[in-house]
Amino acid sequence: MSAVRLLVLGSIARRGITHGYGVHQDLTSWRADTWTSVKPGSIYHALEKLAAQGMIEPTDSGDSTKLGPARTEYAITGEGKQEFIRLLEAALKNNDFQMVAAGIAFMELLPRARVIELLEERLDSLHSTVTFLRTLPTQPIPADPSKHPELVGLWVGYFEYAVSSTESLLLALRSGSYLFIDEK
Amino acid sequence: MSAVRLLVLGSIARRGITHGYGVHQDLTSWRADTWTSVKPGSIYHALEKLAAQGMIEPTDSGDSTKLGPARTEYAITGEGKQEFIRLLEAALKNNDFQMVAAGIAFMELLPRARVIELLEERLDSLHSTVTFLRTLPTQPIPADPSKHPELVGLWVGYFEYAVSSTESLLLALRSGSYLFIDEK
DNA sequence: GCCCATCTATTCAAATTTGACTAGATGATT
DNA sequence: AATCATCTAGTCAAATTTGAATAGATGGGC
Numbered sequence: 001m002s003a004v005r006l007l008v009l010g011s012i013a014r015r016g017i018t019h020g021y022g023v024h025q026d027l028t029s030w031r032a033d034t035w036t037s038v039k040p041g042s043i044y045h046a047l048e049k050l051a052a053q054g055m056i057e058p059t060d061s062g063d064s065t066k067l068g069p070a071r072t073e074y075a076i077t078g079e080g081k082q083e084f085i086r087l088l089e090a091a092l093k094n095n096d097f098q099m100v101a102a103g104i105a106f107m108e109l110l111p112r113a114r115v116i117e118l119l120e121e122r123l124d125s126l127h128s129t130v131t132f133l134r135t136l137p138t139q140p141i142p143a144d145p146s147k148h149p150e151l152v153g154l155w156v157g158y159f160e161y162a163v164s165s166t167e168s169l170l171l172a173l174r175s176g177s178y179l180f181i182d183e184k
Numbered sequence: 185m186s187a188v189r190l191l192v193l194g195s196i197a198r199r200g201i202t203h204g205y206g207v208h209q210d211l212t213s214w215r216a217d218t219w220t221s222v223k224p225g226s227i228y229h230a231l232e233k234l235a236a237q238g239m240i241e242p243t244d245s246g247d248s249t250k251l252g253p254a255r256t257e258y259a260i261t262g263e264g265k266q267e268f269i270r271l272l273e274a275a276l277k278n279n280d281f282q283m284v285a286a287g288i289a290f291m292e293l294l295p296r297a298r299v300i301e302l303l304e305e306r307l308d309s310l311h312s313t314v315t316f317l318r319t320l321p322t323q324p325i326p327a328d329p330s331k332h333p334e335l336v337g338l339w340v341g342y343f344e345y346a347v348s349s350t351e352s353l354l355l356a357l358r359s360g361s362y363l364f365i366d367e368k
Numbered sequence: 369g370c371c372c373a374t375c376t377a378t379t380c381a382a383a384t385t386t387g388a389c390t391a392g393a394t395g396a397t398t
Numbered sequence: 399a400a401t402c403a404t405c406t407a408g409t410c411a412a413a414t415t416t417g418a419a420t421a422g423a424t425g426g427g428c
Contacts, residue, residue: 001416002384014328021407030330031320034339042385044408049383070392071407097281101338105329136215141363144198145289146214150356154285154349155218161345169334178334179325185386186414205377226415228378233413254422255377369428376423384415393406398399 003036003102006087008046009055010106012076013084017059019071020044035101047074055080085110092118095125097162104169111182116173123166130159187220187286190271192230193239194290196260197268201243203255204228219285231258239264269294276302279309281346288353295366300357307350314343 011026012018018026020043027038050056056074076084088110091103100122107115133156138149145151172178195210196202202210204227211222234240240258260268272294275287284306291299317340322333329335356362 004385019407024407026328030328034317037386039386040408041387041410045384097342101335104335104338105332107334133218140361144210144214148289150353150362151285151288154288154353157345157349158281161341165338165341169338172334177324188415203377208377221416223416224378225380225417229414371426371428373426374424377421379420380418382416382418384413386411386413388410388412390409391407394404396401396403398401 002042003091003098004038004042004046005050006084006091006099006102006106007036007038008043009050009076009080009084009087010102010109012056012074013081013109017073017075019073020047021071023047030105036098047072050074050080053079053083055083089114089118093121093125095122095129095162108178108180110180112173112180113182115180116170119166119170119173123163123170126159126163126166130156130163133159186226187275187282188222188226188230189234190268190275190283190286190290191220191222192227193234193260193264193268193271194286194293196240196258197265197293201257201259203257204231205255207231214289220282231256234258234264237263237267239267273298273302277305277309279306279313279346284350292362292364294364296357296364297366299364300354303350303354303357307347307354310343310347310350314340314347317343 007027008023011023015022015026020040023043024038024040027043047056051058051074054077056076059073059075088103088106091099092107092110092115094100094103103118110118133152136152137147138152139147140149142148191211192207195207199206199210204224207227208222208224211227231240235242235258238261240260243257243259272287272290275283276291276294276299278284278287287302294302317336320336321331322336323331324333326332
């Protein structure tokens with residue numbers, strides 16, 4: 001799964017009530033497009049799906065100062081909040097870069113201790129990936145791409161960066177940086 | 185676009201003649217699944233599309249020692265070879281990690297000097313991304329995710345790794361490592 | 369010589385994503 | 399006050415991806 005569902009739910013959760021275009025503006029201004037690329041179509045699809053599943057509900061916003069074309073506004077439901085937490089926790093454990101990035105964007109919406117737990121889990125998994133990648137044989141003139149030193153090296157380096165960035169984030173969180181939902 | 189098309193064409197190009205399962209075996213054994221995840225369905229879809237576009241052609245392989253269920257074998261056409269080169273060049277210039285990884289897997293199928301050129305282009309683009317990301321303002325208690333120091337920091341570090349890995353690859357290529365198609 | 373696990377090879381519906389397009393509103397300019 | 403650019407908001411068909419299922423062949427054990 002991509003990070004779109006989490007990003008869309010997150011945007012709605014932060015704002016209370018929004019519409020597709022509002023979500024799109026968020027993701028663009030958050031520069032989510034640097035890390036995941038979110039096309040309008042994906043946002044509207046996600047909104048419809050989330051609505052069909054009862055995670056969000058079409059809502060008449062009391063706002064009479066609407067500009068421009070008609071819009072459909074949505075509010076997050078109780079179920080939607082639970083789903084958001086599930087997706088957020090999964091994202092923070094995830095090996096995928098885009099997912100963690102989305103997870104970090106919203107991490108303050110979980111208790112600090114929980115975020116630390118999840119990142120520690122991720123760290124374990126990253127460590128074992130690095131260990132595995134280091135066992136792979138390489139050949140200077142490789143018979144097939146899987147043994148190419150540059151390819152294997154690229155991936156080792158990538159996961160090492162994932163490890164070190166996760167470690168430094170853990171350090172910051174343990175030393176009390178940022179303000180989490182359980183601390184406000 | 186994902187890297188599937190390039191990977192599938194590349195697998196056929198290396199083997200001369202193959203079928204979907206053969207491609208799948210390649211990608212699995214090359215551990216392409218570490219970097220991109222290639223489901224059978226995507227491979228067969230790519231094969232049909234490539235065939236419809238005349239990039240590959242169904243072929244009766246003379247091989248009578250077939251095992252297992254019926255298979256459809258394909259050979260790459262002249263057009264397919266050109267498309268492969270186009271995709272490969274695009275992949276090596278690409279900012280996306282998966283793409284470069286696929287590009288590196290096949291880079292020896294281009295002349296050394298060309299690969300160096302392409303990687304230099306990529307390096308320029310990576311440098312400017314890093315420069316841009318460094319201008320982004322951050323806030324310790326950010327108003328929105330785009331200003332989160334951890335999020336911005338994560339992406340800066342990621343692109344810095346992309347820069348340094350590209351630089352070290354260029355160094356290896358300039359010093360004569362590996363054997364390229366124009367050197368055999 | 370039969371059974372079952374595994375390997376070989378592919379298919380297909382459903383879900384998602386892409387890319388391009390539509391269309392209303394506002395405001396600045398002529 | 400008509401025009402045009404731009405911002406707001408969303409739609410839709412086509413392309414792609416996912417996930418799960420189907421089905422034939424081979425080999426090993428009993």
